[in-house]
Amino acid sequence: MATARVGYAARVTDVDLVKQYYQRFNAGDWDGMCAMLSDDVAHDLNQGERQIGRAVFRAFLDRMARSYKEQLTDIVVCGNGHGRVGAEYVVHGTYLVADEGLPPATGQTYVLPGGAFFTVADQRILRVTNYYNLADWLRQVGA
Numbered sequence: 322m323a324t325a326r327v328g329y330a331a332r333v334t335d336v337d338l339v340k341q342y343y344q345r346f347n348a349g350d351w352d353g354m355c356a357m358l359s360d361d362v363a364h365d366l367n368q369g370e371r372q373i374g375r376a377v378f379r380a381f382l383d384r385m386a387r388s389y390k391e392q393l394t395d396i397v398v399c400g401n402g403h404g405r406v407g408a409e410y411v412v413h414g415t416y417l418v419a420d421e422g423l424p425p426a427t428g429q430t431y432v433l434p435g436g437a438f439f440t441v442a443d444q445r446i447l448r449v450t451n452y453y454n455l456a457d458w459l460r461q462v463g464a
Contacts, residue, residue, distance in 0.1 A: 335441040336400040339408055342439075342446065343396050351382045358446050365450035378449075388420040393435075406439040412453065416462050424464040431461040 333341065338357060345353040355375050364372045364381065372381065385391075391414040400406040412433045416426040433453050440448035 332444075334400070335402070335404050335406050335439075336398050338441055338446065339398045339400070339406045339439050340396070343393055343398070343408065343410070347392055349386070351379060351386070354382065355379050358449075359443065362446060363440075363448040365448070367451045367453055368455055384420070388416065388418045388426065390415045390417055400441075404441045406441060407436065408439070409434070409436045411435070424459070424462060426462075429462040431458055433458055433461065 342354055342357055345351075345357070355378060358375050358378060360375050361373055362375055362378055364378050366372065366381075372378065391412050393410040393412055396408060396410040398406060398408045412431070412435050414431050414433070416429045416431065419426045435451065435453040437452065438448070438450040439446055
């Protein structure tokens with residue numbers, strides 16, 4: 322089974338690593354999340370471009386924290402034991418501040434299913450690919 326090591330923590334499976342990633346997301350622990358990533362992590366944005374690097378990922382998290390307050394529930398994480406992991410969850414969010422290219426924010430709330438795929442190797446997350454239904458989100462925020 323693929324394992325990963327985060328900082329000085331004991332070795333964990335690839336699935337456990339992704340579960341910890343989401344625990345840190347729900348806690349708003351951006352530094353902890355970033356510590357789990359490779360230096361050259363590939364982040365595939367939903368309906369957007371691929372971004373490369375831990376610093377770029379951290380800037381993305383900071384932007385998200387300004388515009389959205391989100392908690393994930395009903396998280397299910399599955400893996401093949403060889404570094405390929407998938408996750409499904411439900412996003413419960415509030416749209417706080419308008420994000421670039423998106424409609425105005427007035428504190429709209431939304432509930433949206435989402436998912437992500439990960440590549441885990443060398444005891445780090447090498448890739449995060451996120452998916453959600455943008456049209457559904459736009460409808461919920463009144464666009």
